[in-house]
Amino acid sequence: MFRVARFQPLKLITQNIGSSVHLKLSFPRTLEFAQLRKSWLSSLSLVGDQNIILMGPPGSGKTTVGRIVGHKLGCHVIDVDDDVLETSWNMSVSEKLQDVGSQQFIEEEGKALLKFSASGSVISLSGSNPMHAASMQHVKKNGIVVYLDVPTKDIIDRLDLIKIDRIVGQDSGMSMRDILQYRKQFYKKWYDIRVICESGLKAEAVANKVLDAVRRHQDSDSETYISTRCIRSEACEQKGSIKCFTEAAIEGLASDGGLFVPEKGLPIFTAGEWKSLVEATYVERAQIILERCIHSADVPAFKLGEIVELAYGKNFACSKIVPLRHLTGNQFLLELFHGPTASFKDLALQLMPHLFAYCVPKRCNYLVLVATSGDTGSAVLDGFSRLSDTDKQRIAVITFFPEEGVSQIQKSQMIGCQRENGWSVGVKSDFDFCQTAIKQIFTSSDYSGFLTAEYGTALSAANSINWARLLPQVIYHASAYLDLVHQDIISFGNPIDVCIPTGNFGNILAALYAKRMGIPIRKCICASNINNVLTDFIRTGLYDLRGRRLMQTLSPAIDILKSSNLERYLHLIAISDGQLVTQLFSDLEKEGRFQLQKDLLEKLQQDLVAGWCSEEDCLAAIHSVYSTTGYILDTHSAIAKVVADRLQDRTCPVIISSTAHYSKFAPAILRALRIAEIKQNPLSQLHLLSSYSPLPPVHNGLLKTLKETEKQKHHICAADVNIMMAHVETVIQKHFMKIF
Template sequence: MASLSSLRSINKMSRFLFSKSLTHSKLRKLWLSTLSSLVGEKNLILMGPPGSGKTSVGRVLGQKLGCPVIDVDDDVLEKTWNTSVSDKLQDVGDEQFLEEEGKAFLKFSASGSVISLTGSNPLHPSSMEHTKKNGIVVYLDVHSQDIIERLERMKVDRIVGQRSGTSIGDILKKRKRFYKKWHDVRVLCQTGDCVEVVADKVIDAVKRYQHAESETFVSTRCQEPNEKQSKFFSDVVIEGLAGDGGLYVPRSGLPKLTAGEWRRLVDLLYVERAQIILERCIHPDDVPPVVLGEILEKAYGDNFSCNKIAPVRHLSGNQFILELFHGPTASFKDLALQFMPHIFAYCIPKVCNNLVLVATSGDTGSAVLDGFSRLSDLDKRRIAVFCLYPENGISQVQKSQIIACQGDNGLAVGVETDFDFCQKAIKEMFTNPEFTGYLTAEYGTSLSTANSINWARLLPQIVYHASAYLDLVDQGFLTFGSPVDVCIPTGNFGNIMAALYAKQMGIPIRKFICASNQNHILTDFIKSGLYDLRGRKLLPSFSPAIDILKSSNLERYLHMIANQDERLVNKLYSQLDSQGYFQLPESVLRLLQQDLIGDWCSETDCVSAIRAVYDATGYILDTHTAVAKVVADRVQDRTCPVIISCTAHYSKFAPVILQALRVEEIKQNPLTQLHVLNSFHPLPPAHKSLLGMLKDSHHHKSHMCPADSSHVMALVENYLQSLFLKVQ
């Protein structure tokens, strides 16, 4: 089976040969020939509901591209049947109409044309497979209310399902899944878009579809970025960390949606928002929209306890809580790690084994292990997870949960050290060519990572920050375009980096409030521009997920605000590795301080905040969210709403929560602690998946090792021996 890179080479060569074969086609004006190369001998197929403008847009595209236009209703069906579509539907009824429509379309063939489908063509699978073989299917995604109003004005009465008494709204809702299944390209149409504007959007979208090389990634440390060093999305998902030790970022930044396009997403479900946003960020050459849609349905389905996935709750005053704990492992990591394993399994070559290495300061471990355990049985036979966590640096509930999440393809090891060692050990394995080469040669195994250094882990986090803003618009707290601040408890800078990317895509976030605990290296850095690890020791805290001194994703942010100056980033991080510190240039620090505010919260203030919020509202914050609440109260100016990221369910930190609620005698058993918490009848209620995992943890074995890199590497090899046979 060909590798992904060789398939790309073949694809590029075939495109080249195909374009050469068109050189001697009949001459057109230069502008026409330039546009017509979009089509060549392929068809441009317009798909969408009745009233979406397929016929009108098709005619304009035909003029712009200088190619034939075929309307399936008029030029195929009515000529085949010798009767109008309306009369045919009246005569035979819905089911027979769909069957005869499909048969007629199966006999039809064309090339180099713009084809406007009927609204019901996508309901017939074999005819759509037939037409996709020689065409690019463009979905004209028009708001349902706009469609309904257009159809009422036009008095349309020839829609399949209409005469059974089903409302147009229900018909459109049912058909959406068929349009999602078949499209190659989506054009998000806004209210008021004229036909010319939509046609131009189609041309832009098809240009993007045909030029995958325009959406590549580079390392934050690559000092001479060129085409050879550029990577495609699939490559960066597989590799995780760049070979030079840097992090992958999009060469041209992320796409920006217009205000009108964002408004189109306001009344959509989370999964629908996610698909539209991620379709813009992932080229269809890497992950086709139909595959992306299937993955999103798996990622954000019954495994989440709330159908809103990441709901926003008003706390008090101008403060809102973004609840990110409704996934199976009760933390915000689920929003990425129920998605990423399926993307990873799709992108990697099928002929090779993969070991996902991950370091966790608490929540990531269980989320990675759970997410990869949900892969198909076939994928689990070639993809496994090896997780390191600080043995005494996470809560008892988190540890029990990590142990419980070990499955057929997952192993967790507690290390007698802190998180920074775990993260360093993972990076050392990645950047050790002898070790990686040995694993490839002996076990046919490649290494990757699911930490937020992997782009596929960070990317889906952008969605929930955007979705939170859209929810406030939908609930009437904002009009689109009004600013918000976000306050995020962070140690590794990944969650706040995703919010910064949401702003880059067009969400009007004003300030990013970075909330730290007593390990406040990020707060100090934001205020001074000095990142200083010298003599600094990690202090265990009530909020262990942000007990981090070396913030990986900060590197992506510095690369962004330094205008992609890879040489500067390389210089800064080389100095950090060799001398333990770096100082930002003054010009870059000024840019950073335009975005970021930083402050920190003591352990005492954290506990006091949990108690105060519960007394005032009945809502229980987890320890990390309490840190963010304290910092938001201290630094936010209250001139606009602030969204506080609630990154975990409070049950994970039960002893501290019980202390805050002034429970005098706290039992050691985690399950007992959770039952006591539930007796307070709190908001939010108990997390059922978490309770189930804790009950199951005693069935799984725990593993420990010393803080020694060579010992960790030996454990990795032993684990591979138990999973994959040696290459003969």
């Protein structure tokens, strides 16, 4: 495994072990000595000559927690207020603050900290230390900074209890809530580890969480990824099939044709931790969830924060990123289409390219290959076009889509999203062929080896087969549940159902992962169109492609028969049985079918129910919802609405994933609304829809992209893997510098 940055193992030292520990070691009984020695060595290996530095606002418990952590480790404990500042100034902190004022206090505090040094200690910073950059850089050089993230309301209550109504930096007229929010920008610059201190958590429990978090930070090798087809053995490990996050993100697809998954599964949040995120913004929720899923050795917390803010900034039309809208009865719509390309793919693909660019080696070129049934293509092209100019010179994208298998607007959008590092290629076949061809290209070691040797270029993927693409989708399913709690529609712990229009199984898998992480999702309702292989499979356990032909529908994003991410879910419920997964998908390739054994089918049906919707019912649902609410569903969301109506039992709320903006499917929408005269030009169709003052409005980003389409062309190729390979090589020759 390799990582861009790896935390170095800490050296064992003895200089800060107190004399009391030394005396205890002098005359122990044999068993006591063995236990004490084990605990002592564990403490040494955790701390070494580094410091554990606790950071957080006043009232976060840094001093109390620091003492407990120090006691558990047998380390010297230093409180900056008492042991550094007051000793240096020969006066109390409050006296100094009254003497010099807030701004000068921060400077004086910083100067004092710059003269301070320690090793192998637990240090509790003052609440305002992080506001002085130079001193924080100084203390961070020899320590692991742990941020005690306490809910703002708890901090305010604690400060009220001890009669503190003003803190450093709080100007006249600024509320306590405002100053605490202001300070967060400084805390996030410095921490290596965040510890969520949920309401009601005792100091002892916080201290244990700190120690667990530090151990995780130290032990980067414990968070590994394996292929869904990996058969665990010594030989498996020798083949290098165990990867870190960086490698999984770069490689996309495992060399054995399987998909990467976390070897130990995803982290589980406690109910208290989830509750602490109810008041958080989408950006804050995203960073906290990703910090727990991506080790800091792969992407440090500060960098992850930058990437999240860049991904979910001004490029989303709605400030809530994924607003939750009440539709009717107990049904809610999760609007996933406010990104620049008007589909749920933006939620992952505004973030994933920046993660990818950070992870890849700086001196290597990467060509990202994507198979798309419609929405992914434009989202990938847009996302990777937002990289820095330097990154765009070494990272490029080709999207392969079925030339006649996407809507005219989707095709126009993909063509319009082509930039200097991205191209769209129409293939004279269907999506399943495009996806299978991409996998064949990836698993051809001769071809990939040739590209690396000849052009210094490696291949990767941005479909949801890439773990770095799938992971961000977990966030919005968790966020939707928290929004229901925030809106007082449910209390945390009450169950919900989710209904998701599904083709490649990635979006619904992300919801299933959110459930495993502690979100109380009862059932995931899988909604299909007439390409309903998943519906049959979930009901019977038989995945059967024999005699099936992919049908083109009004909901092209789910016109899929081979659901790639189903493999990850089967690996999950089969308790990581790579041999079983390999056999199942081998049967699918050779025989066109596989049958799930009874016990696994029972597990699957505990999570999933499924239904499908005809074209006529889809259009009728769009018309009905518009007539009764004024809201326009797209063709995929309408399918989910129909299936939810049939399968939900109405004992709990159901969240319907609205996966795309209706603007992308204007001809079908106009037909559903029973508008007789439909012009062929996509722009004319959108202008016609706008004239009806629809809710939500026509997507402005889509309008802008379509206006650029007329200036661009795209390449079309035959349904032949060799021809696609030749096109890949041509792009590499033109975009990247050849290695001689």
